[in-house]
Every structure is written in C-alpha cells, then in structure tokens.
Amino acid sequence: MKRVLMSVVVLIMAAATFAQEGYKVGDVARDFSLKNIDGNMVSLADYEEAKGFIVVFTCNHCPYAIKYEDRINALNKKYAAKGYPVIAINPNDVSKVPDDSFDNMKIRAKEKGFTFPYLVDGTSEIAATYGATRTPHAYVLQKQGKELKVAYIGAIDDNARDASSVEETYLANAIDLLLEGKKVEKSFTRAIGCTIKWPQ
C-alpha cells in the first residue's frame, strides 16, 4: 500500500514538473479560447485555412515587447498571407501591471495598428501550459492533420534593441523552412524580454 502511495506521489510530482516546463519543440500544442480586444473570443480552430500560427506572448509595458511591436506587425503582414497568422496573447496579471489592462491593450493596438488579434490570457493558463516565461516569447505552430505541432520556440530575431541591426531572423527563418517543407534548423533560442507577471 505504502509503495502504491509512493508511486502516486512520484507520478504527481513528475506531472507537476512536466507542467512547469511547458512545451518543447515537437510537442503538440493545445488550442484555446481567449477574449480579443474587440470583445470576441478567438480560437486557433477558427482559422481553418491556416497552415500554422505565430503565437506571441507579449504585453504593453515591457520595453522589449514595445521594441518588437512593429516587427510583429510586419510578421503578420508577411506570413498571414502565407498561412501563418500572428496571434498575440497578453499573459500578465493586470493587478501587478496596470499598464497591461484590457483597455490599455485596445489603446496600444490602435496606436500601433495591430493587424492581428491581441488576446487576454487572464489567468496566465495558456502561457503556463506553453511554457512561456517572457514577453515577447514566440512559438511557431504547424498544423499536422488535426494537431498543432510546436516547430519553433524563442526569440523573434537576434537583436531585440535594434531592428535595423538584426542579423538572424530566427522566427521568419523557421517559417520559411516550414513553407519549403524543410526541417527547422534552429528551432530553439532564448527569448529575451521581461518575465511574465504571473498571478499569485
């Protein structure tokens, strides 16, 4: 009996560790239903034509997220047409960062002319499941049948500070390779940015 209990404990602990780690490249990503700044709920399943997605956990207040706004917009303009639209998700606890409130998300999206949904992950559940830790933290998902396979995790490119000095566009390279039916060479990089402000 004791042994059974022990293995249950070990299993629970293993499950807990696994949950904390989030997705790795090659894992199947879950869908979600989150509120967009226009008030509508958005799910990945809504995009029947998509070949995959660029899921970016981002927010309003973080200086790194701000530096990437134009680049995320550009990614959507380029890759939505090729079947990889951007889905932006704000995972921060608003009570910790009032700048990241729903109203401020609307204002920011309007100011910057976001052409993609900007969703609220109010409980940070999706960010936790994906294993995102930073804003911005980018995931490329590729549709394989009914499943969404994680094809890339990390930074958008190699220069957060200065878009004009970027030498390696990690995320765009990954999608380009997927579109050519090739294997993504650099499928993981360190996401550079602010830590996600988790609810307590």
Place this chain on the structure above:
Amino acid sequence: MSMLRKTFFFFFFQLMIGLVYGQQVQHVETFQALKPMLEKPSGDTLFVYNFWATWCRPCVKELPYFQKLDSVYADKKVKVVLISIDDPEMIEPMVKPFVKRRKITQPVYVLTDPKQNDWIPQISEEWSGAIPATLIMNNEEGIVSFKEQSFTYEELSEWVDEVLKNRPKK
C-alpha cells in the same frame, strides 16, 4: 549667518555626493569587452555579479540587499559588481541618476551587447536570459555558481555563505 553657513554646507555636501555617486557607471558595448573583467584573476576575492536593469522591478527591489552584502561581507573578501542590461540611450537619463539616488558605490557596468543569444549562454548555460540573475565567481579557484531568481537578503547571504564554506582550502 549660521543659517547661511548651514545652507552652504548642505549644498556643498549634496554636490560632493553628486560628484561621488554615479561616476563609476561604465558603458560596455560588447560581451567581448566585458569578458576580460570576468576572466581577470580574482585573487582571493569572491565576485558576485548581479545582472539587473532599471526597468526590472524585482531587480530594483533586491539591489539594496546586494549593497548590504557588499559592505557586510567586505572583510570576507566578497565584492559585488552590478551589470545592468539597460539600453545605451538609458545610461544618462536613467542608470546614472538611479545609481546616484540609491547611493550605489559598487562598480556598475552597463552591458548593451544586443546579441543576447550569443552571450547569455557564455555567462551560464543554465541562464534562460531572465533577470534578475546572479553569478558568483572566483576564476582562480574555479568557483562558478549561478542563480536566475530574485533574493531576500537572507537568501542571498545564505547562498554566499554556502559558496564560502565550500571554497577549496589552500
């Protein structure tokens, strides 16, 4: 007269503080330029490198603990070095006034190398890139201990005590 003198000394004192604090802030543009400092023989000093930024709230919160550690552990040859990853355009308007206001006397480097994916793993493979992060090092004794977390003073001093205790005997 006495009032005038007091006022004079007050401003003189303020001016001296202004001259002392904030002067030690050094801009380092590439990790290659910072590396010689990390690799310089440390003698018997244990260096505590704290990575932070003025925009990072948990970093700012724990900075006083690093200042305290530096003075409390001075006789144990522990030295704190602060490495900010603020943007270059923030050094004058943000970092220097911050260092002045907080009366920080420790060396402050502002590392603005934008290729984080290159240099972060060189500090530690364990480092995801989040700050605050702290590295304890003595390169002559082969001591390297890294933690990506925020600290209370107690947690920080416990960690330093542990590293000091496990130091190779000479």
